[in-house]
Amino acid sequence: MTSNLTQTAFQARRQNLINLALKRDPVQSYPKPVVTFVENVPPTNVNVGELHVTDTIVNELPPVNSHISVISQPQMVVDELPSATPTIKLTSDRSISTTSSILKNRSENVSSKLAAPLKSTGDISPLVPLVGTAILLVIIGASAVFLPPFLLALQTHRDYSCYPGCWNGGSCSAQNVCTCLTGYEGDRCQTTICNQSCNHGVCAQPYACTCQAGWNGTFCDQPICIPACVNGNCTLPNYCSCDVKYTGYLCLTPVCSPSCVHGFCTSPNYCTCNVGWNGTICDEPICSPSCINGNCTYPDVCNCSTGWEDSICSTPICSPNCMHDSNCTAPDTCVCSVGYNGSYCQYPPDNCTCATGWTGQTCEIAICSMPCLNGGTCISPDNCSCDITNWDGLQCETPVCSRNCTNGGTCGPTPHTCNCTVNWTDSVCSTPPNNCTCQFGYNGSVCEYPICEEGCSNGGICVAPNQCNCTSSWSGLLCLIPRCNPYCQNGGICLAPSTCLCDNTAWNGSYCQVPICSTSCQNGGTCIGPNICQCTTGYTGDLCQDPVCIPINFHDELDYQGPNATCQHGGTCISPNNCSCTSLWSGTYCEAPVCSLPCINGGNCTSPGVCTCNITEWNGTQCEIPVCDPACSNRNHLEIS
Incomplete structure (x- = not known):
């Protein structure tokens, strides 16, 4: 308020001084001096025609390399500028275009002309000191300020210019100072404002981001995936970060861990198996019918245990083969034909010498030094065949429980009956007491979970503390030892499931x-x-x-080792039971002598070329000479008719 009163007092005192000067020497009605900006023109006096409207000097800064020429004769006091001042613009033909802010849309073009200085009608104008070199004394309070008259006029001018202009609706509020609309900033209001930076876009409109392709959201911080991610999140344009249970494009592919071996992962950790396979990860082959004495290693392919063969491992193998039409009833177990014995029925009747572990007339009865219990049968020396659904062990002494006894319970004393520890009940010892204090190696609300500290490998399941129930292909406490079924024989080493490393020089x-x-x-x-x-x-x-050429009267061909196993009298065995004899002998084994002249009259060839005759009747090399007893006399002889 004090500032306004001071300014008002200043204006009043200034006007009074001007009025006093005019009363002393009234000013004739001359045209008001007009300022013109002239580019690259020497200073000159300009006579400006009278304007049709009341215009005043504009507080406009001259262009660069321009100067101001003012009429110096006569000089006048410049009137007070109105509250709304017209503006003046320079044109290219050195004219001044004025536009009054009071008279809207009205403008005048004033052309400047060179003219002689104006002369006063009076002798000496009292205003000369005021316009040219006089200094107007202004008293404000106790202070004196000396100002040139044209500065007093320019001091009250309220129009400004902002080059090259205020953008986006801004207004020029002071010389080269723009006042911007909401949402814009900068010296010319050229910069839009966004409250937060546009992450993947530009601030093109006030408080609004224009996003790059693939981005959305108020601040362009939300990526776009087309089509949308199904089981995951869109983290970059058209890029999905999948949940841990899915993978692939759009996260549509479920994940099974471990992977499905012979099947397809159709939902997280769920495998749909191919035909012929079963199991959680489709790694268990199906054989139909089942393998009797072996393991199913591939769909409908049995890997037989030692001593068994055929497609379902139901045929025992006896090596060497059972002889004399005997039957192989179990691996290396022959049931001999009547009268024969021996491990493979090689001994003829009434000549049985049993091997260790066998007895009976034909050594057909196996001996088990420890008797088979609970209905077990001794099928080979010290080998009991048990009812595997109920009993196990070397003597069939260990009961079998179809379900594992839990929480420390043991199977027995009868099959399929668990002997539970204190406070546990039911057939598998799974019903807990009212207050559970777990034994070492178990946890869970009712101590139902065994603990395997190092974990079971290769698909094994922890069934007891630090005890893994392994798959058919692995064994060992942690299921780390591969299993070959049947076992690797003759010193072979099991390297991986069903893969043996043999001594390739022998087996x-x-x-x-x-x-x-x-x-x-x-x-x-x-x-x-x-x-x-x-x-x-x-x-x-x-x-x-x-x-081999074997005499006919020798029956045990395996045990025959006599010297007459070869052909007699220098003969040579050239094929089984086929002798090549010398010229003096013949027969299967070269046992018959040859007489080149046949023996007659009942004589026998007893050695090569020698006939043995009935000496009472015949004699001679061929038994051709009859014998007379008594002998004939007078040279008579017996005539044979």
């Missing part, structure tokens, strides 16, 4: 069961051990290369 086969003979057995012989041939009837030798 071969999937479980090292096939012996190797470095030189093949001949004449139909069979390799039954490393470099050991089992020959067919009629041959012998390491490789079955030698034929």
Whole structure:
């Protein structure tokens, strides 16, 4: 309020001084001096025609390299500027375009012309000191301020210019100072304002982001995925970060861990198995019918246990084969034909010498030093065949429970009955007491979960403290030991499930069961051990290369080792039971002498070329000479008619 009163007092005093000056020497009605901006023109006096409207000097700064020329004769006091002042614009033809802010849309073009200085009608104008060099004394309070008259006029001018202008609706509020609308800033209101930075876009409108392709949201911070992610989040344009249970484009592919071996993952951790496979991860083959004495290793493919063969492992193997039409009833177990005995029925009747572990007339009864219990049967020496649904163990002494006894319970004393620890009940000891204090190795609300500290590997399941129930392909406490079923034989080493490493110089086969003979057995012989041939009837030798000629009256061909196994009298065995004799002998075994002249009259060839005659009747080399008893006399002889 004080500032306004001071300004008002200043204006009043100024006007009074002007009025006093005019009373002393009234000013004739001359045109008001007009300021013109002239570019690159020397200073000159300009006579400006009278304007049709009341215009005043504009507080406009001259252009660069311009100067102001003012009429100096006569000089006048400039009137007070009105509250709304017109503006003046320079044109290219050195004219002044004025537009009054009071008279809207009205403008005048004033062309400047060079003219002689104006002369006063009076002798000496009292205003000369005021316009040219006089200084107007203004008294404000106790202070004196000396100002040129044209500065007093310019001091009250309220129009401004902002070059090159205020943008986006801004207004010029002071010389080269723009006042911006809401949402804009900058010296010319050229910059839009957004409350928060546009992450992936630009601030194109006040408080509104224009996003780049693939982004959305108020601040362009939300990526766009087309089509949308199904089981995950859109983290970058058209890029999905999937949940842990899904993967793939749009997160549509479920994840199974571990992976499905022979099937497809159709939902998280759920496998749909191919035909012929079963199990959580489709790793258990299905054999129909089931393998009797072996394991199903591939759909409808059985890997037979040692001593069994055929498609379902139901046929036992006896090696060597049971002889004399005997039957193989179990691996390496022959039921001999009547009268025969021996491990493979090789001994003829009434000549049984039983091997260790066997007895009976034909050594057909196995001996178990520890008797088989609970209905078990001794099927081979110290080998009991148990009712596997109820009993197990070397003597069939261990009861079997179809469900594992839990919480420390043990199976027994009868099959399928658990002997539970204190406070646990029911058939598998799973019903807890009212207050559970778990034994070491168990946890859970009712101590139902066993603890395996190091975890079960290869698909094994923890069934007791630090005890894993492994799959059919693994064994060991933590299921780390591969299992070969049947077991690797003859010193083979199980490297991986059903994969044996054999001594390739002596054994071969999937479980090292096939012996190797470095030189093949001949004449139909069979390799039954490393470099050991089992020959067919009629041959012998390491490789079955030698034929055998056996006397007819010798029945046990396997045990025959007599000297007459070869052909007699220098004959040579050239094939089984086929002798090549010398010229003096004949017969199957070269046992019959040859007489080149046949023996007659009942004589017998008893050695090569020698006939044995009935000496009472015949004599001679061929028994051709009759014998007379008594002898004939007078040179008579017996005539044979």
